[in-house]
Amino acid sequence: MNARTAALLAQLAQRPLLCDGATGTQLQGLGLAPGACGELWNTQFPERVRSVHRRYFEAGADLLTTNTFGGTACVLESHGVAGRVHELSYAAARLAREIAGERAWVLGDMGPFGGMLEPLGETPVETVAAAFREQAEALLAGGADAILVETMSDPAEAAVAVRAAKAAGADLVVATFTFQKTTVGYRTMMGTTAAAAVAAALEAGADIVGANCGTDLSLPDYELLTAELVAAADGKPVIVQPNAGSPKLVDGQVSYAESAAEFAESAPRFLAAGARIVGGCCGSTPAHIAAIAARLTST
Numbered sequence: 001m002n003a004r005t006a007a008l009l010a011q012l013a014q015r016p017l018l019c020d021g022a023t024g025t026q027l028q029g030l031g032l033a034p035g036a037c038g039e040l041w042n043t044q045f046p047e048r049v050r051s052v053h054r055r056y057f058e059a060g061a062d063l064l065t066t067n068t069f070g071g072t073a074c075v076l077e078s079h080g081v082a083g084r085v086h087e088l089s090y091a092a093a094r095l096a097r098e099i100a101g102e103r104a105w106v107l108g109d110m111g112p113f114g115g116m117l118e119p120l121g122e123t124p125v126e127t128v129a130a131a132f133r134e135q136a137e138a139l140l141a142g143g144a145d146a147i148l149v150e151t152m153s154d155p156a157e158a159a160v161a162v163r164a165a166k167a168a169g170a171d172l173v174v175a176t177f178t179f180q181k182t183t184v185g186y187r188t189m190m191g192t193t194a195a196a197a198v199a200a201a202l203e204a205g206a207d208i209v210g211a212n213c214g215t216d217l218s219l220p221d222y223e224l225l226t227a228e229l230v231a232a233a234d235g236k237p238v239i240v241q242p243n244a245g246s247p248k249l250v251d252g253q254v255s256y257a258e259s260a261a262e263f264a265e266s267a268p269r270f271l272a273a274g275a276r277i278v279g280g281c282c283g284s285t286p287a288h289i290a291a292i293a294a295r296l297t298s299t
């Protein structure tokens with residue numbers, strides 16, 4: 001294991017760590033059109049991407065997430081730039097690394113490939129495994145300290161991504177799933193429980209597991225979900241990254257309900273439920289992360 005990753009785990013053993021908040025909604029605030037390819041900004045507008053990382057770093061985030069959620073060839077293909085995987089993810093990792101410096105760590109972000117794996121869908125596992133591996137290699141080459149496989153619904157896809165990240169040489173892989181509340185409890189879109197999702201990620205070799213960006217989950221829901229994740233995690237650290245409520249249209253603008261103060265209030269409860277890393281997903285801002293940081297240092 002490399003020294004930086006070892007230092008991350010050593011810190012985590014001593015204190016809870018703070019992850020950053022949303023990247024996509026922050027870039028939209030800087031002019032990225034919804035549905036546009038945000039990864040292109042890593043080379044087109046590097047200063048804008050850097051500015052998002054800088055604001056989270058200054059808010060107190062220990063972990064910065066690269067702007068590469070849709071950076072696999074599978075997703076980039078839909079924007080006509082499937083050949084630019086290495087260039088865009090490498091550039092993204094460099095940008096985050098520049099801001100993280102010695103005080104923070106860089107999580108190389110990999111989101112879903114955007115389709116359904118065989119046998120439920122039509123995409124062969126080998127295609128997706130190769131795509132995740134290509135992206136993970138670029139993120140690591142650019143200076144990512146760990147790989148974050150996030151917003152997963154299909155445990156099989158998460159397992160493919162985790163294995164690909166390990167095969168690419170990642171010392172540390174984080175895997176998070178996105179849940180919704182159903183009449184029978186918290187489930188991913190594929191109907192997977194927290195226990196089954198975590199088990200699949202751990203079986204594939206994930207070192208840290210958790211949840212991000214749920215659908216219609218309140219902060220108290222995240223607290224209950226955290227307890228389920230911790231129970232399933234077999235002693236591995238758990239990360240929780242709530243979205244700031246569900247997006248709503250207010251006066252033609254997309255707006256998120258949960259305030260920074262509400263976020264900060266709930267952070268100690270996530271930790272009490274056993275989480276070791278907290279951060280934010282869609283709609284959360286540097287103000288949310290700063291509020292959590294202030295709360296965590298005062299308790």
Ligand SMILES: [Zn+2]
Nearest residue numbers: 213243281282
């Ligand atoms: Zn999100």
